[in-house]
Amino acid sequence: MPAKLTDALTLPCGQIIPNRIMKSAMTEGLADANDHATSRHLNLYRRWSHGGAGLLITGNVMIDRRYLEKAGNVVIENESGLEALQAWAKTGQEGGNQLWMQISHPGRQCAKLNNKQPVSASDVQLHLAGGFGKPRWLESAEIEEIIQRYATTAEIAKKAGFSGVQLHGAHGYLISQFLSPVTNRRTDQWGGPLENRARLLLRSVEATRERVGKGFPISIKLNSADFQKGGFTLDECVQVVTWLNEVGIDLLEISGGSYEAPQLMGFAGDKAKTELPPRQSTLDREAYFLDYTQAIRKVATMPVAVTGGFRSLRVMQDALAAGELDMIGMSRPFAADPELARGLLDGSLQQVPAIEQDKRLGPGFLSQNSRIGIVKMITMQGQVGWFAEQMTRIADNQPPNPDIGILPAMIKMVRTEMKTAKARHFQA
Numbered sequence: 001m002p003a004k005l006t007d008a009l010t011l012p013c014g015q016i017i018p019n020r021i022m023k024s025a026m027t028e029g030l031a032d033a034n035d036h037a038t039s040r041h042l043n044l045y046r047r048w049s050h051g052g053a054g055l056l057i058t059g060n061v062m063i064d065r066r067y068l069e070k071a072g073n074v075v076i077e078n079e080s081g082l083e084a085l086q087a088w089a090k091t092g093q094e095g096g097n098q099l100w101m102q103i104s105h106p107g108r109q110c111a112k113l114n115n116k117q118p119v120s121a122s123d124v125q126l127h128l129a130g131g132f133g134k135p136r137w138l139e140s141a142e143i144e145e146i147i148q149r150y151a152t153t154a155e156i157a158k159k160a161g162f163s164g165v166q167l168h169g170a171h172g173y174l175i176s177q178f179l180s181p182v183t184n185r186r187t188d189q190w191g192g193p194l195e196n197r198a199r200l201l202l203r204s205v206e207a208t209r210e211r212v213g214k215g216f217p218i219s220i221k222l223n224s225a226d227f228q229k230g231g232f233t234l235d236e237c238v239q240v241v242t243w244l245n246e247v248g249i250d251l252l253e254i255s256g257g258s259y260e261a262p263q264l265m266g267f268a269g270d271k272a273k274t275e276l277p278p279r280q281s282t283l284d285r286e287a288y289f290l291d292y293t294q295a296i297r298k299v300a301t302m303p304v305a306v307t308g309g310f311r312s313l314r315v316m317q318d319a320l321a322a323g324e325l326d327m328i329g330m331s332r333p334f335a336a337d338p339e340l341a342r343g344l345l346d347g348s349l350q351q352v353p354a355i356e357q358d359k360r361l362g363p364g365f366l367s368q369n370s371r372i373g374i375v376k377m378i379t380m381q382g383q384v385g386w387f388a389e390q391m392t393r394i395a396d397n398q399p400p401n402p403d404i405g406i407l408p409a410m411i412k413m414v415r416t417e418m419k420t421a422k423a424r425h426f427q428a
Protein backbone atom coordinates (compact mmCIF):
# COMPACT_ATOMS: atom_id res chain seq x y z
CA MET A 1 0.00 0.00 0.00
CA PRO A 2 1.48 3.39 -0.96
CA ALA A 3 2.09 5.58 2.09
CA LYS A 4 -0.16 8.58 2.77
CA LEU A 5 0.44 11.79 4.74
CA THR A 6 -2.06 10.68 7.36
CA ASP A 7 -0.35 7.31 7.98
CA ALA A 8 1.47 6.76 11.25
CA LEU A 9 5.15 5.83 11.05
CA THR A 10 6.66 3.21 13.33
CA LEU A 11 10.35 3.87 13.95
CA PRO A 12 13.05 1.21 14.38
CA CYS A 13 13.11 1.98 18.13
CA GLY A 14 9.38 1.18 18.33
CA GLN A 15 8.08 4.73 18.81
CA ILE A 16 5.24 5.88 16.57
CA ILE A 17 4.91 9.23 14.79
CA PRO A 18 1.20 9.90 14.21
CA ASN A 19 1.54 11.24 10.64
CA ARG A 20 4.12 12.02 7.98
CA ILE A 21 4.49 15.79 8.41
CA MET A 22 7.54 17.06 10.24
CA LYS A 23 8.29 20.63 11.21
CA SER A 24 12.05 20.82 10.73
CA ALA A 25 14.36 22.75 13.00
CA MET A 26 14.24 26.54 13.08
CA THR A 27 16.47 28.31 15.57
CA GLU A 28 14.28 30.35 17.92
CA GLY A 29 16.69 32.69 19.70
CA LEU A 30 14.25 32.92 22.60
CA ALA A 31 16.39 31.77 25.54
CA ASP A 32 16.89 33.91 28.65
CA ALA A 33 20.17 35.34 29.97
CA ASN A 34 21.00 31.92 31.48
CA ASP A 35 20.49 30.24 28.08
CA HIS A 36 17.38 28.50 29.43
CA ALA A 37 14.04 27.94 27.70
CA THR A 38 11.33 30.53 28.43
CA SER A 39 7.57 31.02 28.30
CA ARG A 40 8.05 32.29 24.75
CA HIS A 41 9.15 28.78 23.71
CA LEU A 42 5.93 27.49 25.27
CA ASN A 43 3.76 29.96 23.34
CA LEU A 44 5.41 29.04 20.04
CA TYR A 45 5.43 25.27 20.52
CA ARG A 46 1.88 25.20 21.86
CA ARG A 47 0.70 26.65 18.54
CA TRP A 48 2.81 24.19 16.55
CA SER A 49 1.77 21.25 18.68
CA HIS A 50 -1.89 21.95 18.06
CA GLY A 51 -1.16 22.55 14.38
CA GLY A 52 -1.29 18.89 13.38
CA ALA A 53 2.29 17.96 12.41
CA GLY A 54 3.22 14.48 13.66
CA LEU A 55 6.75 15.51 14.53
CA LEU A 56 8.21 18.82 15.67
CA ILE A 57 11.98 19.31 15.79
CA THR A 58 13.22 22.15 17.98
CA GLY A 59 15.67 24.76 16.78
CA ASN A 60 19.22 23.76 17.47
CA VAL A 61 20.06 23.52 21.17
CA MET A 62 23.74 24.02 21.98
CA ILE A 63 25.92 21.55 23.84
CA ASP A 64 28.48 24.13 24.98
CA ARG A 65 27.65 27.65 26.16
CA ARG A 66 30.96 29.01 24.88
CA TYR A 67 29.95 28.32 21.29
CA LEU A 68 26.55 29.45 20.10
CA GLU A 69 25.01 29.34 16.66
CA LYS A 70 22.99 32.40 17.69
CA ALA A 71 22.64 34.46 20.84
CA GLY A 72 19.38 33.29 22.38
CA ASN A 73 20.08 29.59 21.75
CA VAL A 74 19.04 27.27 24.53
CA VAL A 75 22.13 25.57 25.97
CA ILE A 76 22.16 22.30 27.92
CA GLU A 77 25.34 21.37 29.74
CA ASN A 78 23.72 20.16 32.96
CA GLU A 79 20.34 20.04 34.65
CA SER A 80 20.25 23.70 35.71
CA GLY A 81 17.45 24.57 33.28
CA LEU A 82 15.52 21.32 33.68
CA GLU A 83 12.25 22.78 34.91
CA ALA A 84 11.99 25.12 31.93
CA LEU A 85 12.81 22.23 29.60
CA GLN A 86 10.12 20.09 31.19
CA ALA A 87 7.54 22.81 30.61
CA TRP A 88 8.71 23.17 26.99
CA ALA A 89 8.53 19.40 26.39
CA LYS A 90 5.05 19.14 27.91
CA THR A 91 3.57 22.08 26.06
CA GLY A 92 5.18 21.07 22.78
CA GLN A 93 3.42 17.70 22.86
CA GLU A 94 -0.05 18.80 23.96
CA GLY A 95 -1.42 17.97 20.52
CA GLY A 96 -0.30 14.33 20.65
CA ASN A 97 2.70 14.86 18.36
CA GLN A 98 6.32 13.93 18.99
CA LEU A 99 8.78 16.67 19.97
CA TRP A 100 12.45 16.03 19.33
CA MET A 101 15.30 18.27 20.37
CA GLN A 102 17.88 19.19 17.77
CA ILE A 103 21.34 19.16 19.36
CA SER A 104 24.23 21.05 17.86
CA HIS A 105 27.70 22.54 18.05
CA PRO A 106 28.35 25.36 15.56
CA GLY A 107 32.11 24.87 15.22
CA ARG A 108 33.42 27.69 13.03
CA GLN A 109 29.86 28.94 12.35
CA CYS A 110 29.89 30.70 15.72
CA ALA A 111 29.75 34.45 15.09
CA LYS A 112 32.35 36.80 16.62
CA LEU A 113 29.51 38.36 18.54
CA ASN A 114 29.33 35.15 20.58
CA ASN A 115 32.96 34.07 20.53
CA LYS A 116 35.91 35.57 18.65
CA GLN A 117 37.78 32.27 18.89
CA PRO A 118 35.62 29.43 17.60
CA VAL A 119 36.84 25.85 17.30
CA SER A 120 36.68 23.44 14.38
CA ALA A 121 38.20 20.37 12.74
CA SER A 122 40.96 22.67 11.48
CA ASP A 123 41.62 26.39 11.12
CA VAL A 124 39.66 27.14 7.93
CA GLN A 125 37.82 30.38 8.55
CA LEU A 126 34.31 31.16 7.39
CA HIS A 127 34.57 34.38 5.40
CA LEU A 128 31.14 35.91 5.59
CA ALA A 129 30.95 39.67 6.01
CA GLY A 130 33.80 39.48 8.54
CA GLY A 131 31.43 38.03 11.10
CA PHE A 132 33.35 34.89 12.04
CA GLY A 133 36.73 34.42 13.73
CA LYS A 134 39.47 32.07 12.58
CA PRO A 135 38.81 28.75 14.29
CA ARG A 136 41.29 26.91 16.43
CA TRP A 137 42.01 23.20 15.74
CA LEU A 138 40.32 20.99 18.30
CA GLU A 139 42.59 18.72 20.34
CA SER A 140 41.71 15.02 20.27
CA ALA A 141 40.74 15.13 23.97
CA GLU A 142 38.39 18.04 23.25
CA ILE A 143 36.71 16.03 20.48
CA GLU A 144 36.16 13.21 22.94
CA GLU A 145 34.60 15.75 25.31
CA ILE A 146 32.31 17.06 22.57
CA ILE A 147 31.07 13.50 21.91
CA GLN A 148 30.15 13.21 25.57
CA ARG A 149 28.47 16.62 25.46
CA TYR A 150 26.13 15.51 22.65
CA ALA A 151 25.23 12.48 24.76
CA THR A 152 24.74 14.54 27.95
CA THR A 153 22.46 17.03 26.24
CA ALA A 154 20.45 14.16 24.74
CA GLU A 155 20.14 12.45 28.10
CA ILE A 156 18.84 15.64 29.73
CA ALA A 157 16.42 16.19 26.83
CA LYS A 158 15.03 12.72 27.47
CA LYS A 159 14.81 13.36 31.21
CA ALA A 160 12.93 16.61 30.50
CA GLY A 161 10.31 14.74 28.48
CA PHE A 162 11.31 15.36 24.87
CA SER A 163 10.33 12.29 22.86
CA GLY A 164 13.51 12.11 20.76
CA VAL A 165 16.69 13.89 19.71
CA GLN A 166 18.28 14.90 16.45
CA LEU A 167 22.02 15.47 16.08
CA HIS A 168 22.70 18.26 13.62
CA GLY A 169 25.13 16.84 11.08
CA ALA A 170 24.24 19.18 8.21
CA HIS A 171 24.55 22.81 7.05
CA GLY A 172 28.21 23.33 7.83
CA TYR A 173 27.97 22.99 11.62
CA LEU A 174 30.67 21.11 13.54
CA ILE A 175 29.81 17.51 12.53
CA SER A 176 29.45 18.68 8.94
CA GLN A 177 32.81 20.53 9.23
CA PHE A 178 34.43 17.24 10.16
CA LEU A 179 32.76 15.46 7.23
CA SER A 180 33.96 18.00 4.67
CA PRO A 181 37.54 17.88 3.33
CA VAL A 182 37.31 21.66 2.81
CA THR A 183 37.09 22.36 6.54
CA ASN A 184 38.74 19.18 7.84
CA ARG A 185 42.46 19.25 7.04
CA ARG A 186 43.43 16.83 9.79
CA THR A 187 45.74 13.88 9.29
CA ASP A 188 44.97 12.14 12.59
CA GLN A 189 42.14 9.66 13.32
CA TRP A 190 39.57 12.48 12.85
CA GLY A 191 40.60 13.53 9.34
CA GLY A 192 41.68 12.29 5.92
CA PRO A 193 39.72 9.27 4.67
CA LEU A 194 35.94 9.41 5.01
CA GLU A 195 35.88 6.84 7.79
CA ASN A 196 37.98 9.26 9.86
CA ARG A 197 35.96 12.35 8.91
CA ALA A 198 32.77 10.50 9.86
CA ARG A 199 34.17 9.39 13.22
CA LEU A 200 32.80 12.37 15.18
CA LEU A 201 29.31 11.74 13.81
CA LEU A 202 29.30 7.99 14.37
CA ARG A 203 30.90 8.12 17.80
CA SER A 204 28.44 10.83 18.88
CA VAL A 205 25.50 8.66 17.82
CA GLU A 206 26.94 5.67 19.68
CA ALA A 207 27.57 7.72 22.83
CA THR A 208 24.06 9.17 22.65
CA ARG A 209 22.49 5.74 22.17
CA GLU A 210 24.36 4.45 25.19
CA ARG A 211 22.84 7.16 27.37
CA VAL A 212 19.27 7.33 26.03
CA GLY A 213 18.73 3.58 25.56
CA LYS A 214 17.20 1.53 22.78
CA GLY A 215 13.61 2.73 22.80
CA PHE A 216 14.37 6.43 22.32
CA PRO A 217 14.43 7.95 18.82
CA ILE A 218 17.73 9.35 17.54
CA SER A 219 17.73 11.21 14.25
CA ILE A 220 20.53 12.71 12.16
CA LYS A 221 20.19 15.70 9.86
CA LEU A 222 22.71 15.16 7.10
CA ASN A 223 23.72 16.95 3.94
CA SER A 224 23.06 15.05 0.73
CA ALA A 225 26.00 17.14 -0.49
CA ASP A 226 27.74 20.35 0.55
CA PHE A 227 27.50 21.89 -2.94
CA GLN A 228 31.00 23.23 -2.53
CA LYS A 229 34.05 22.44 -4.60
CA GLY A 230 35.98 19.76 -2.70
CA GLY A 231 33.21 19.39 -0.09
CA PHE A 232 31.24 16.40 1.17
CA THR A 233 29.72 14.65 -1.86
CA LEU A 234 26.62 12.61 -2.56
CA ASP A 235 28.73 9.44 -2.90
CA GLU A 236 30.24 10.13 0.52
CA CYS A 237 26.81 10.75 1.97
CA VAL A 238 25.66 7.36 0.66
CA GLN A 239 28.64 5.70 2.34
CA VAL A 240 28.01 7.49 5.65
CA VAL A 241 24.38 6.33 5.54
CA THR A 242 25.53 2.68 5.29
CA TRP A 243 27.57 3.28 8.46
CA LEU A 244 24.55 4.92 10.13
CA ASN A 245 22.58 1.77 9.26
CA GLU A 246 25.04 -0.17 11.38
CA VAL A 247 25.05 2.13 14.41
CA GLY A 248 21.27 2.34 14.23
CA ILE A 249 19.29 5.56 13.99
CA ASP A 250 15.55 6.09 13.75
CA LEU A 251 15.18 8.86 11.19
CA LEU A 252 17.57 10.32 8.66
CA GLU A 253 16.72 13.87 7.59
CA ILE A 254 18.23 14.89 4.27
CA SER A 255 19.14 18.50 3.50
CA GLY A 256 22.16 20.12 1.84
CA GLY A 257 24.44 23.17 1.69
CA SER A 258 25.71 25.56 4.34
CA TYR A 259 26.08 29.29 5.10
CA GLU A 260 28.48 29.45 2.16
CA ALA A 261 26.29 27.45 -0.22
CA PRO A 262 22.70 28.13 0.88
CA GLN A 263 21.06 25.38 -1.19
CA LEU A 264 19.26 24.36 1.99
CA MET A 265 16.93 27.28 1.42
CA GLY A 266 16.62 26.73 -2.32
CA PHE A 267 19.20 29.24 -3.49
CA ALA A 268 20.69 28.61 -6.90
CA GLY A 269 23.97 26.73 -6.82
CA ASP A 270 27.09 27.23 -8.79
CA LYS A 271 26.63 24.94 -11.80
CA ALA A 272 30.17 23.62 -11.50
CA LYS A 273 29.42 22.46 -7.97
CA THR A 274 25.99 20.97 -8.64
CA GLU A 275 26.29 17.22 -8.86
CA LEU A 276 23.05 16.08 -10.48
CA PRO A 277 21.03 17.65 -13.28
CA PRO A 278 17.93 19.07 -11.53
CA ARG A 279 14.58 17.46 -12.19
CA GLN A 280 11.36 19.40 -12.73
CA SER A 281 10.38 19.75 -9.07
CA THR A 282 13.78 21.25 -8.33
CA LEU A 283 13.54 23.59 -11.31
CA ASP A 284 10.16 24.67 -9.97
CA ARG A 285 12.05 25.41 -6.72
CA GLU A 286 10.15 22.68 -4.92
CA ALA A 287 11.63 19.72 -3.02
CA TYR A 288 15.25 20.72 -3.58
CA PHE A 289 16.84 17.41 -2.51
CA LEU A 290 14.55 14.72 -3.89
CA ASP A 291 16.92 14.01 -6.78
CA TYR A 292 19.69 13.37 -4.27
CA THR A 293 17.54 11.26 -2.00
CA GLN A 294 17.11 8.50 -4.59
CA ALA A 295 20.70 7.25 -4.19
CA ILE A 296 20.52 7.61 -0.41
CA ARG A 297 17.19 5.84 -0.19
CA LYS A 298 18.59 2.82 -2.02
CA VAL A 299 20.98 2.07 0.85
CA ALA A 300 19.18 3.54 3.89
CA THR A 301 17.57 0.96 6.16
CA MET A 302 16.13 3.63 8.49
CA PRO A 303 13.13 5.88 7.67
CA VAL A 304 14.07 8.93 5.61
CA ALA A 305 12.74 12.49 5.80
CA VAL A 306 13.59 15.13 3.23
CA THR A 307 13.45 18.86 3.99
CA GLY A 308 13.67 21.85 1.71
CA GLY A 309 11.12 23.42 -0.59
CA PHE A 310 8.07 21.17 -0.23
CA ARG A 311 5.06 23.36 -0.90
CA SER A 312 2.39 21.51 -2.88
CA LEU A 313 0.28 18.70 -1.53
CA ARG A 314 0.60 16.81 -4.82
CA VAL A 315 4.41 16.77 -4.75
CA MET A 316 4.33 15.61 -1.11
CA GLN A 317 1.76 12.89 -1.79
CA ASP A 318 3.58 11.68 -4.91
CA ALA A 319 6.95 11.46 -3.14
CA LEU A 320 5.41 9.48 -0.29
CA ALA A 321 3.36 7.21 -2.53
CA ALA A 322 6.40 6.50 -4.72
CA GLY A 323 8.35 5.49 -1.62
CA GLU A 324 10.97 8.20 -2.20
CA LEU A 325 10.79 9.14 1.48
CA ASP A 326 8.89 8.41 4.68
CA MET A 327 8.38 11.92 6.06
CA ILE A 328 7.93 15.36 4.56
CA GLY A 329 10.07 17.96 6.31
CA MET A 330 9.16 21.64 6.14
CA SER A 331 10.34 24.70 8.03
CA ARG A 332 9.66 28.22 6.79
CA PRO A 333 5.95 27.71 6.08
CA PHE A 334 5.40 26.83 9.76
CA ALA A 335 6.66 30.26 10.81
CA ALA A 336 4.03 31.93 8.66
CA ASP A 337 1.20 29.48 9.36
CA PRO A 338 1.62 27.32 12.47
CA GLU A 339 -1.54 25.31 11.69
CA LEU A 340 -0.76 24.42 8.08
CA ALA A 341 -0.31 20.67 8.70
CA ARG A 342 -4.02 20.31 9.48
CA GLY A 343 -5.00 21.58 6.05
CA LEU A 344 -2.51 19.28 4.32
CA LEU A 345 -3.73 16.28 6.27
CA ASP A 346 -7.43 16.85 5.55
CA GLY A 347 -6.74 17.92 1.96
CA SER A 348 -8.21 21.42 2.33
CA LEU A 349 -4.79 23.01 1.72
CA GLN A 350 -3.50 22.08 -1.72
CA GLN A 351 -0.69 24.59 -1.89
CA VAL A 352 1.40 26.00 0.93
CA PRO A 353 2.29 29.59 -0.04
CA ALA A 354 5.92 29.73 -1.20
CA ILE A 355 6.37 33.04 0.63
CA GLU A 356 10.15 32.85 0.36
CA GLN A 357 10.00 33.36 -3.39
CA ASP A 358 8.76 36.93 -2.80
CA LYS A 359 11.30 37.59 -0.06
CA ARG A 360 14.10 38.92 -2.23
CA LEU A 361 15.96 42.13 -2.97
CA GLY A 362 14.48 42.33 -6.46
CA PRO A 363 13.83 40.36 -9.65
CA GLY A 364 16.40 38.53 -11.80
CA PHE A 365 19.96 38.85 -10.55
CA LEU A 366 18.65 40.29 -7.26
CA SER A 367 16.58 37.17 -6.53
CA GLN A 368 17.36 33.75 -5.01
CA ASN A 369 18.47 32.68 -8.48
CA SER A 370 21.30 35.19 -8.36
CA ARG A 371 24.77 33.75 -8.66
CA ILE A 372 26.25 36.85 -7.01
CA GLY A 373 27.55 35.82 -3.57
CA ILE A 374 26.70 39.02 -1.70
CA VAL A 375 23.14 39.09 -3.08
CA LYS A 376 22.63 35.48 -2.03
CA MET A 377 24.05 36.15 1.43
CA ILE A 378 21.92 39.25 2.12
CA THR A 379 18.81 37.54 0.76
CA MET A 380 19.43 34.47 2.90
CA GLN A 381 20.02 36.52 6.04
CA GLY A 382 17.03 38.71 5.19
CA GLN A 383 14.83 35.65 4.80
CA VAL A 384 16.10 34.14 8.02
CA GLY A 385 15.30 37.49 9.68
CA TRP A 386 11.83 37.58 8.12
CA PHE A 387 10.89 34.09 9.27
CA ALA A 388 12.52 34.67 12.66
CA GLU A 389 10.35 37.78 13.04
CA GLN A 390 7.20 35.71 12.43
CA MET A 391 8.28 33.09 14.98
CA THR A 392 9.06 35.80 17.54
CA ARG A 393 5.60 37.27 17.01
CA ILE A 394 3.91 33.89 17.58
CA ALA A 395 6.06 33.49 20.69
CA ASP A 396 4.81 36.89 21.90
CA ASN A 397 1.17 36.02 21.09
CA GLN A 398 1.06 38.60 18.31
CA PRO A 399 -0.39 38.25 14.82
CA PRO A 400 2.10 37.71 11.96
CA ASN A 401 3.68 40.74 10.30
CA PRO A 402 3.72 39.87 6.60
CA ASP A 403 4.46 43.47 5.57
CA ILE A 404 7.95 43.70 7.01
CA GLY A 405 10.65 43.78 4.32
CA ILE A 406 13.64 41.45 4.38
CA LEU A 407 16.15 44.23 5.02
CA PRO A 408 14.31 45.71 8.04
CA ALA A 409 13.76 42.14 9.29
CA MET A 410 17.46 41.40 8.99
CA ILE A 411 18.44 44.62 10.80
CA LYS A 412 15.94 43.86 13.56
CA MET A 413 17.31 40.33 13.93
CA VAL A 414 20.91 41.54 14.16
CA ARG A 415 19.99 44.21 16.74
CA THR A 416 18.07 41.69 18.84
CA GLU A 417 20.97 39.27 18.69
CA MET A 418 23.45 41.95 19.79
CA LYS A 419 21.24 42.89 22.71
CA THR A 420 20.73 39.25 23.67
CA ALA A 421 24.47 38.49 23.47
CA LYS A 422 25.22 41.46 25.75
CA ALA A 423 22.62 40.41 28.30
CA ARG A 424 23.88 36.84 28.65
CA HIS A 425 25.25 36.00 32.06
CA PHE A 426 27.93 33.89 30.40
CA GLN A 427 30.41 35.88 28.32
CA ALA A 428 33.00 34.08 26.17
Ligand SMILES: Cc1cc2nc3c(=O)[nH]c(=O)nc-3n(C[C@H](O)[C@H](O)[C@H](O)COP(=O)(O)O)c2cc1C
Pocket (backbone or CB within 6 Å): 024, 025, 026, 027, 058, 059, 060, 102, 168, 170, 171, 221, 255, 264, 265, 307, 308, 309, 310, 329, 330, 331, 332, 333, 383, 384, 385, 387, 388
Ligand atom coordinates in the same frame (compact mmCIF):
# COMPACT_ATOMS: atom_id res chain seq x y z
C1 LIG B 1 14.76 31.09 10.44
C2 LIG B 1 15.38 29.76 10.12
C3 LIG B 1 16.05 29.07 11.10
C4 LIG B 1 16.61 27.81 10.83
N1 LIG B 1 17.22 27.13 11.85
C5 LIG B 1 17.67 25.85 11.65
C6 LIG B 1 18.17 25.08 12.72
O1 LIG B 1 18.23 25.51 13.87
N2 LIG B 1 18.58 23.82 12.43
C7 LIG B 1 18.50 23.28 11.17
O2 LIG B 1 18.86 22.12 10.97
N3 LIG B 1 18.01 24.00 10.14
C8 LIG B 1 17.58 25.25 10.35
N4 LIG B 1 17.01 25.95 9.31
C9 LIG B 1 16.86 25.29 8.01
C10 LIG B 1 15.51 24.57 7.92
O3 LIG B 1 15.39 23.53 8.86
C11 LIG B 1 15.27 23.95 6.53
O4 LIG B 1 16.29 23.00 6.29
C12 LIG B 1 15.23 25.00 5.42
O5 LIG B 1 14.50 26.15 5.82
C13 LIG B 1 14.57 24.42 4.16
O6 LIG B 1 13.27 23.94 4.41
P1 LIG B 1 11.96 24.79 3.97
O7 LIG B 1 12.09 25.07 2.51
O8 LIG B 1 10.80 23.89 4.28
O9 LIG B 1 11.96 26.04 4.78
C14 LIG B 1 16.48 27.23 9.54
C15 LIG B 1 15.82 27.95 8.53
C16 LIG B 1 15.27 29.19 8.81
C17 LIG B 1 14.55 29.92 7.72
